[in-house]
Amino acid sequence: MMAKAPIGIIGSSGLYKMDALQNIREVNLQTPFGDPSDTITLGTLNNIPVAFLPRHGRNHTLLPSELPFRANIHAMKQLEVEYIISASAVGSLQTGVKPLDMVVPDQFIDRTKNRASTFFGDGIVAHIAFGDPICPNLAGILADAIMSANIPDINLHRRGTYICMEGPAFSTKAESNLYRSWDATIIGMTNLPEAKLAREAEISYATLALVTDYDCWHPDHDSVTVDIVLANLQRNAVNAQKVIQEAVKQLDANPPVSESHSALKNAILTSFDKIPTATKEKIWLFIKKYL
Ligand SMILES: CSC[C@H]1O[C@H](OP(=O)(O)O)[C@H](O)[C@@H]1O
Numbered sequence: 134m135m136a137k138a139p140i141g142i143i144g145s146s147g148l149y150k151m152d153a154l155q156n157i158r159e160v161n162l163q164t165p166f167g168d169p170s171d172t173i174t175l176g177t178l179n180n181i182p183v184a185f186l187p188r189h190g191r192n193h194t195l196l197p198s199e200l201p202f203r204a205n206i207h208a209m210k211q212l213e214v215e216y217i218i219s220a221s222a223v224g225s226l227q228t229g230v231k232p233l234d235m236v237v238p239d240q241f242i243d244r245t246k247n248r249a250s251t252f253f254g255d256g257i258v259a260h261i262a263f264g265d266p267i268c269p270n271l272a273g274i275l276a277d278a279i280m281s282a283n284i285p286d287i288n289l290h291r292r293g294t295y296i297c298m299e300g301p302a303f304s305t306k307a308e309s310n311l312y313r314s315w316d317a318t319i320i321g322m323t324n325l326p327e328a329k330l331a332r333e334a335e336i337s338y339a340t341l342a343l344v345t346d347y348d349c350w351h352p353d354h355d356s357v358t359v360d361i362v363l364a365n366l367q368r369n370a371v372n373a374q375k376v377i378q379e380a381v382k383q384l385d386a387n388p389p390v391s392e393s394h395s396a397l398k399n400a401i402l403t404s405f406d407k408i409p410t411a412t413k414e415k416i417w418l419f420i421k422k423y424l
């Protein structure tokens with residue numbers, strides 16, 4: 134019998150493992166969408182079962198455009214994950230959002246071009262609601278966890294718009310200034326497809342965004358480089374793990390109701406007798422409760 138974990142954690146650039154995990158077991162899951170980014174580590178944080186997956190692989194071998202988002206979310210669903218806490222390194226697009234600040238975004242703007250970001254197709258059509266792409270209840274827990282994690286001088290931003298760009302090159306100054314003119318808050322390359330797929334999988338999803346740089350727009354700061362991102366992420370990694378542990382405690386004590394948990398209820402257009410058998414089998418995990 135496979136061990137289950139209702140809480141999944143997806144690790145960012147620079148956060149490839151959770152130091153406090155105990156009772157560790159690695160699971161190598163296969164999915165109809167290929168292999169996940171890495172083996173998933175099952176373990177406990179303060180005796181609460183969780184599943185941890187480093188998004189880019191533990192040795193950071195996957196580009197944002199190469200990330201197997203569908204396999205990662207399918208694997209989390211196999212483990213019966215109901216909540217995903219996603220950690221992410223991000224650049225700041227606002228003067229008031231500084232490196233080492235933490236942001237819990239509530240919106241996304243899609244600037245990706247090359248991502249598989251649906252489980253549907255091949256004979257089944259579904260359109261999930263995505264007006265509020267982040268689960269507000271899980272986001273609230275994450276923001277409260279930042280405040281109760283006892284981190285000195287932490288700056289928390291309880292909302293913000295995350296631009297998800299394709300990469301892997303960072304933005305041009307013209308692009309960065311365009312996103313600023315849209316009033317966007319932070320920029321990264323990974324979270325939007327993940328959030329969409331989590332919603333299709335009826336998993337509640339929220340992001341702990343760790344600000345590492347000012348992208349390339351700020352006249353008084355160097356333009357973003359990998360060195361800057363990783364150095365600041367390293368300075369923040371212990372705090373990020375404290376926040377995640379705190380959020381896991383709060384989540385376990387009081388698991389919130391989430392609209393994400395019934396996202397497919399009115400989303401599927403195709404009648405079940407018209408869905409090709411191979412397609413049904415491929416996404417069985419997601420649709421079985423509606424048959
Ligand atoms: C290492 S800088 C760019 C890289 O970092 C962010 O990754 P993640 O969201 O997994 O922390 C950004 O999205 C890029 O993938």
Ligand SMILES: Nc1ncnc2[nH]cnc12
Nearest residue numbers: 222223224320321348357
């Ligand atoms: N400035 C930036 N642009 C895109 N992704 C990032 N991840 C961290 N900083 C970033």
